Amino acid sequence: MASRALVIGVGSYDEDSGVHGYPTIDASARAYGTALTRDPRWGAATRTPVLEPRETRTADGVMRALHEAAAAGEGPRDTLLVVYVGHGAYWQDVPGGQVHFAVGSSRINEPWTWLSAWYVYRAIRKSKAGLKVLIADCCYSNMLPHLGPESALPGALGTRAQGTCVLTAVGGSVHNAWAGACENLPGPLDACTPFSGHLLNVLGQGMPDHADDLTLGALRAGIDEGMQECGVHHRPRMLLNDASEAAPLFTNHAKGRRPRTRALDTVDEWVRELLLNGERSLPDLMRRPDLAGRVVVRLKAGDEQRRDLARRVDRRAGELLPDPVDFVRYWGEIEPAMLGGG
Ligand SMILES: [Zn+2]
Missing domain, CATH: 3.40.50.1460 (Rossmann fold)
Structure with missing residues (x-):
């Protein structure tokens, strides 16, 4: 090194x-x-x-x-x-x-x-x-x-x-x-x-x-x-x-570290997870395509780092959501926000 x-x-x-x-x-x-x-x-x-x-x-x-x-x-x-x-x-x-x-x-x-x-x-x-x-x-x-x-x-x-x-x-x-x-x-x-x-x-x-x-x-x-x-x-x-x-x-010098054990459940929690760790746990998020879509909508409304994250998540969505039904649930959250200028 x-x-x-x-x-x-x-x-x-x-x-x-x-x-x-x-x-x-x-x-x-x-x-x-x-x-x-x-x-x-x-x-x-x-x-x-x-x-x-x-x-x-x-x-x-x-x-x-x-x-x-x-x-x-x-x-x-x-x-x-x-x-x-x-x-x-x-x-x-x-x-x-x-x-x-x-x-x-x-x-x-x-x-x-x-x-x-x-x-x-x-x-x-x-x-x-x-x-x-x-x-x-x-x-x-x-x-x-x-x-x-x-x-x-x-x-x-x-x-x-x-x-x-x-x-x-x-x-x-x-x-x-x-x-x-x-x-x-x-x-x-x-x-x-x-x-x-x-x-x-x-x-x-x-x-x-x-x-x-x-x-x-x-x-x-x-x-x-x-x-x-x-x-x-x-x-x-x-x-x-x-x-x-x-x-x-x-x-990381934090004492008594308590790495998260429970599953993430909300848009806020997932936005923070992505900001902290990038796309590392994206496959987990994509198990809930509609939540993933709402997370992308939130990221798109943010600063450069968040918008960049939205692009990266979106780029991998096709590969992580091979079932068209899942992809439609994901896209169904994003499309209205885009049409609404969000
Ligand atoms: Zn200060």
Whole structure:
């Protein structure tokens, strides 16, 4: 195994740069380092994954470290995890229109002093690691595309063995990721940005109703639920390419885990199951074709991840429902919703 993590946190900028620094950014980067070091899935690393200020000062420093981490991935069993916490900006009048990440020497309104996401995506895509994950806690992260080859970003180089995932602090049309701390979080996470603080809280607390590994789906669902409970945050976003919600990323630290034993019965329960574990238990759901149809209708009305899940369920419905009577019961739930514009 040659999994590698890289944490890029840029919390301070030159005084005359016009870019505001935030102590929450540096606190978040340090907390990612602590969480990764204590996680047996990641703790074997010989050096801390958190880049030092001399490395995050320039695009060159960040990209050298990123290329080194990306090159460590050797095959399908390896994971490349890249975390960025800092300022994000979006310029339309550069080739293709791109999100840019701030580095220590960035200056406001001078795009050439920022690191274009294009270069970051290019480096991540070239890695041979089977799972590639980018966590972006910055403004305009809602404008980041997924990492796969159909991406709007031009010039996808290299071939991707398997899945990719982009997890962003904001989604939809919300551009601004909040950098002020969330006081509802336990210390020291109450000194982090809200998105990273809530993400790290899921890592710290774990998910009691989930298995040994924290999967991509469990992580996203945990952040979502925690941030909704606070009631003051924007919703994060997860873009999967051909990675599954069931792909493991961290160790589940929850004590007294009680994996579900009873059968799932409602649309809500099945939506959550699919968000946590992808299509893993889809054959079970398809034993009740009408319920499966209602689940797809609910997913279609949701965010990008949910709509993508609906497409994946729908794609497999034909194969899992070979009896036309069952398929009609499934489709009978979906068709009226579609005609109704749902
Ligand atoms: Zn909060």
